[in-house]
Amino acid sequence: MEIKPANLFSDHMVIQQGVPVPVWGWSVPGDEITVQFLPSAGSPNRKQKVKTEADKEGKWLTKIYPLFACAKPARVVFKSSLTRKSVEITDVLVGEVWLASGQSNMEWQVKDSLNAQAEIASANFPSIRMFTVPKVVKEKPPVDVEGNWSICSPRTVDKFSAVAYFFGRELYNNLQVPVGLINSSWGGTRIETWISRDALMSDPLCAEEVRGYEAALASMQTEEWELQMEQYRKDPAGWLRTHVVQDPGNKGYGLGWAKLEFDDSQWQEMELPQPWQRGGVAGNGVVWFRRIIEIPDEWVGHEIVLHLGACDKHDITYFNNVQVGVTGWETPSPWTALRVYRIPPLLVQKGRNVIAVRIYSYRNLGGMVGPREEMYLECPAVDKRRISLCGKWHYMVEHNFGVIRGNAGEPPQLPNQNSPYALFNSMIAPLIPYAIRGVIWYQGESNTDMPHLYRKRFPMLIQNWRNVWAKPDLPFLFVQLANYEPVLSSGKNGWAELREAQFLALKEPNTAMVVAIDIGDPIDVHPRNKQEVGKRLARCAEALVYGRDVVYSGPLYKSHAVEGDSIRISFSHIGTGLMSKGDKLKGFVISGVDKRFVPAEAVIENDTVVVRSPEVKSPVAVRYGWAANPECNLYNKEGLPASPFRTDNWNEST
Numbered sequence: 001m002e003i004k005p006a007n008l009f010s011d012h013m014v015i016q017q018g019v020p021v022p023v024w025g026w027s028v029p030g031d032e033i034t035v036q037f038l039p040s041a042g043s044p045n046r047k048q049k050v051k052t053e054a055d056k057e058g059k060w061l062t063k064i065y066p067l068f069a070c071a072k073p074a075r076v077v078f079k080s081s082l083t084r085k086s087v088e089i090t091d092v093l094v095g096e097v098w099l100a101s102g103q104s105n106m107e108w109q110v111k112d113s114l115n116a117q118a119e120i121a122s123a124n125f126p127s128i129r130m131f132t133v134p135k136v137v138k139e140k141p142p143v144d145v146e147g148n149w150s151i152c153s154p155r156t157v158d159k160f161s162a163v164a165y166f167f168g169r170e171l172y173n174n175l176q177v178p179v180g181l182i183n184s185s186w187g188g189t190r191i192e193t194w195i196s197r198d199a200l201m202s203d204p205l206c207a208e209e210v211r212g213y214e215a216a217l218a219s220m221q222t223e224e225w226e227l228q229m230e231q232y233r234k235d236p237a238g239w240l241r242t243h244v245v246q247d248p249g250n251k252g253y254g255l256g257w258a259k260l261e262f263d264d265s266q267w268q269e270m271e272l273p274q275p276w277q278r279g280g281v282a283g284n285g286v287v288w289f290r291r292i293i294e295i296p297d298e299w300v301g302h303e304i305v306l307h308l309g310a311c312d313k314h315d316i317t318y319f320n321n322v323q324v325g326v327t328g329w330e331t332p333s334p335w336t337a338l339r340v341y342r343i344p345p346l347l348v349q350k351g352r353n354v355i356a357v358r359i360y361s362y363r364n365l366g367g368m369v370g371p372r373e374e375m376y377l378e379c380p381a382v383d384k385r386r387i388s389l390c391g392k393w394h395y396m397v398e399h400n401f402g403v404i405r406g407n408a409g410e411p412p413q414l415p416n417q418n419s420p421y422a423l424f425n426s427m428i429a430p431l432i433p434y435a436i437r438g439v440i441w442y443q444g445e446s447n448t449d450m451p452h453l454y455r456k457r458f459p460m461l462i463q464n465w466r467n468v469w470a471k472p473d474l475p476f477l478f479v480q481l482a483n484y485e486p487v488l489s490s491g492k493n494g495w496a497e498l499r500e501a502q503f504l505a506l507k508e509p510n511t512a513m514v515v516a517i518d519i520g521d522p523i524d525v526h527p528r529n530k531q532e533v534g535k536r537l538a539r540c541a542e543a544l545v546y547g548r549d550v551v552y553s554g555p556l557y558k559s560h561a562v563e564g565d566s567i568r569i570s571f572s573h574i575g576t577g578l579m580s581k582g583d584k585l586k587g588f589v590i591s592g593v594d595k596r597f598v599p600a601e602a603v604i605e606n607d608t609v610v611v612r613s614p615e616v617k618s619p620v621a622v623r624y625g626w627a628a629n630p631e632c633n634l635y636n637k638e639g640l641p642a643s644p645f646r647t648d649n650w651n652e653s654t
Contacts, residue, residue, distance in 0.1 A: 001058060003027040003080040003087055008434050011089050012149035014129050014180025016097040016435035017069040024061035025078065026143075027054045032081040037064050040072040045094065059143075067094045069177035071127050091151075093127060095178030096171060097436045098541075100164035101194065101428070102443035104187030105479070105526060105533075110165055111158035112336045114373075114528040123157035127177075128168050130160050133184035137415050138426045139217075145430035149180075161185060163442055163479070166534025167541075174542060182436070184427045190418050190446045191457050194428065197421040199464040203456065210420045217414045228411040236410075241329050244362035244409035245284070245401045250316070252288050252398045258318035258356040260349075264290050267394040273309055273370030274523040276359075276395070284366055286399040289357045293387060299379040300350045308339035308357065308389070309374040310524075312365050318356040319343045335365075336526070338374050355389070363404040368393075371521055371528055418446075424464075432468050438475030438545060439465060440537050444498050445481060445525055451497035458505045476511045477540045478502065480643060482520030482527050485628040495628035499644050503556070512540035515554045518641045522629045536640070551575040554640035560622060560647045566612040567622050567647070568605075575636035578604045585609065587632025587644075591621045595650050602634075609634065621648035 005025035015021050023035055030053065037048040045067050052062035071093055079086040100106055110119055129149045136142070150156045157165060161183040168179040192200065192209065200206040232239045256262045267290070270279035276287055295304070306324065308317065312335040317325040325341030327334050347353075359367060368375070375389040407413075415422040447454050466474045480502045481495060499517075506513055514536040521527040536552075543552035555571035555578060567590065571578070580586075590600040590613050600613045600622070611622045625632035625644030634642040 001026065001028055002083055002085045003031070003033065003078055005078050005087055005089070006144050007147060008131065008145065008182075008431065009076065009089060010148055012091045012129050012151050013089065013093075013131075014097055014149070014178050015064070015067060015092060015094045016180075016437055017094050017177070018066050019435050020066060021064040021435045022061060022433045023064060023076075024059065026058045027060060027080050028082050029054055029056050029058050031060070031083070033060045033062070034079040034081070035062055035064065036077040036079070037067070038075040038077065039070065040074060043070045043072050043074065044068040045070055045074070069096075070094045071178050093129070093178035093180075095127070095180065096175065097180040097182065097434075098164070098168070099431070099436050099439045100161055100167070100181055100183045100185065101439065102185050102441050103189045103446055105445070106161055106163050106183070106185040106442040107187050108162050108526055108530060109158065110160050110162045112338065112526075112528065113162040113530045116158075119531075120154050120158050123152055123154050125152040125169060125172060128152040128165070128172055128179045128181070130164065130168075130181045130183055132159070132161070133182065133427050133431070135186050135417070136426050137413075137417055137419070137422050139415055141425040141429045143430070145427070162530035163533050163537070164440065166531045167440055167537045168534075170535050170538030171541060174538065175546065182431060182434070184431065186417050186423060186427070188417070188446055189423060189443070191443060191454065191461055192420050193418050193423040194443070195421060195457065195461050195464050196424045196429075196468065199460055199467075200420055203460065205453070206420070206457070213414070213420050220412065220414050225412070229413065232411050232413075237329065237332075239411070240409045245404065247286060247314075247360045248399050250358065252358060252396070253318075257288050257290065257396065258321045258354070260320050260352065260354045262290075264394040264396070267396045269392045270395050272368045272390060272393050273372060273375060274367065275312065275365040275369055276367035277365055278523070279367070281366075281395070281397060283400050283402045284361050284363060284404045285397060285401040286358065286360045287367065287395055287397050289359070289368060289393045289395045291355050291389065291393045293353050293355060293377060294351060295348055295353050296379075296385070297350060298382050300348055301345050302348065302379050302381050303345055304343045304348055304377055304379045306339075306341045306343055306355065307374050307376050307378070308341070309368060309370040309372075310336055310338055311357065311359050312361055312367055312369050314360045315339065316358045317341055318358075320347050320349065320353055322347055335369070358398070362401070363406070363408045369524055371524060428465070429468075433470065436469070436474075438477065438541065441476065441478040442533070444502060448481075448494035448498045451494050451501050454498055454501040455504055458501060459508050462505065462508050462511065473510045475541070475545050476508070477514070477537050477544070478505070478511070479514045479516055479533055479537070482516035483518070483522065483629040484520050484525050485522060493627055496626045496644060500646070503643055503645065506556070510544065512544050512552060513643070514540060515641050515643045517625055517630065517632060517644060520629065551636065551638040551640065555634060555636050555642035557624075557643065557645035557647075562619060563610075565617055565619065566610050567619050569609045569611065569622060569647075571608070571642065573636065574607050575638040575640070577637045578607050578609065579635050579637050580604065581633040581635055585634055587625045587630050587634070589623050589626065590616050590619050591648070592616045592618050593620055595621075597623060621646070621650070623647070
């Protein structure tokens with residue numbers, strides 16, 4: 001075996017400044033390995049040479065002495081004394097390195113985020129680099145991780161984690177040192193998969209889940225299952241395509257559903273954007289949507305551009321009975337792809353025109369899901385006007401498959417991305433002990449069914465990662481769940497309770513939480529304003545890690561006191577004072593001993609909030625923003641929103 005450093009040590013890497021830097025790899029057992037750090041001329045760093053020996057399994061590990069931040073490229077050379085072979089990596093920078101992890105809102109890419117085209121075009125930051133860990137599940141922890149470091153540029157940034165990139169960009173602009181980002185995230189994953197087996201086994205309930213999973217894993221190892229999995233692994237997309245409910249065929253077009261003159265007055269109406277399951281269609285299948293549009297006279301004879309937002313899953317789109325766009329199996333993750341279709345001048349008629357969209361969804365949600373700002377018509381050659389396509393559309397179900405949820409179309413897989421400790425083994429363990437400054441984390445949506453368990457499991461993850469990195473004070477910055485779903489109820493709510501579990505994790509030292517209750521999307525669990533999330537995470541890092549005097553959090557509930565017919569709420573992180581965005585505070589409800597919450601009047605008094613209602617003469621409890629998608633507007637004067645909270649512990653999801 002020839003000398004091989006771990007894949008994290010490769011061209012364009014970023015080394016963490018100011019700490020001993022572990023480096024490791026593999027060679028022949030007993031081989032003496034020399035590691036040289038060779039800076040460029042003018043660097044504040046000196047040459048280094050350290051030696052180590054490969055163990056009986058061929059693994060070697062040593063440490064480079066602490067380095068100063070430097071954007072001038074260095075080289076690192078690994079030499080074997082037995083084989084006389086060497087490996088050289090180039091364009092190595094020294095700066096700040098952060099691990100980004102979680103589920104889909106961390107995985108979400110720049111190309112699918114707000115103002116994507118402008119963000120991509122301006123992404124000239126060669127001192128920002130990202131290493132994206134491939135999504136893999138292995139039964140046994142892999143010894144190494146695949147992937148490579150990418151230099152941030154308009155050519156590469158489209159596939160960067162958006163939250164990580166915008167966080168890194170803020171850090172770079174504020175610190176003026178290179179920034180390395182390791183993105184290890186996977187959409188739709190529960191927290192249990194990111195925690196090590198040893199940590200899970202320390203909790204009786206988690207240990208029971210682990211034992212149940214391992215028993216199921218052992219029972220599945222059959223010859224038939226192995227054959228299915230072999231076929232699936234060769235071509236997951238092909239397997240999915242042939243094993244989901246197939247599109248039965250486009251009968252609607254033959255019935256004239258894409259024609260301008262077709263009478264759709266008997267069709268029902270749906271407000272868009274939203275998944276059709278929330279607009280009146282319960283199951284999966286194929287649904288047509290139609291909308292009549294009045295085209296300005298000036299646009300006639302010119303190409304117009306149709307922006308539909310994202311469609312979940314596949315679409316065929318017509319303009320005046322002519323197909324102008326299609327997105328199908330050729331597109332990875334089509335439910336996130338923003339549809340932009342060009343309509344040739346010959347199709348554009350004066351006055352009334354019709355847009356008809358046929359959408360096929362074989363599992364989970366379906367329909368035209370936005371976001372709102374990406375649904376419009378424009379004619380760039382003529383003017384800057386936009387015709388919004390949000391609002392009421394006529395719809396008709398062409399084919400009804402019934403309700404199909406989960407991973408229909410995939411063979412039963414164990415381990416999978418939600419198996420206990422699976423992603424810790426496959427996507428975290430191979431990164432250890434790479435030197436990092438801290439962690440940014442965005443996850444929780446997949447645990448809203450059992451938020452009471454998250455109270456234990458989130459701190460367990462934080463402590464677990466600190467233990468395996470041997471850094472008990474490893475900074476851990478996380479994003480509280482954003483507002484989601486068209487729900488304003490103040491009753492029992494898994495999303496509100498999970499936010500509370502995240503808030504309670506602030507008891508862990510050296511943690512900070514970004515409140516995102518004001519930048520979500522009621523119809524999309526993936527809000528596209530990742531810029532603000534990254535900016536708020538960076539403020540947390542500035543204050544918690546880099547010692548800057550900045551207000552990094554919105555108001556957080558501290559205490560309350562009953563004062564006659566009112567309750568006074570005190571907060572931490574008030575900054576230079578509390579404020580409401582709007583004429584009066586919204587989102588507060590109050591209750592007496594009957595546990596019946598009613599809307600409350602709330603006013604700011606001396607950096608506290610006083611809450612009352614004429615319906616509650618003897619109040620005992622207050623809640624704020626206690627819903628999946630609450631209407632709430634309390635901020636500090638630095639513009640950071642207050643976290644939802646409650647003063648009671650009733651109706652917990654136990």
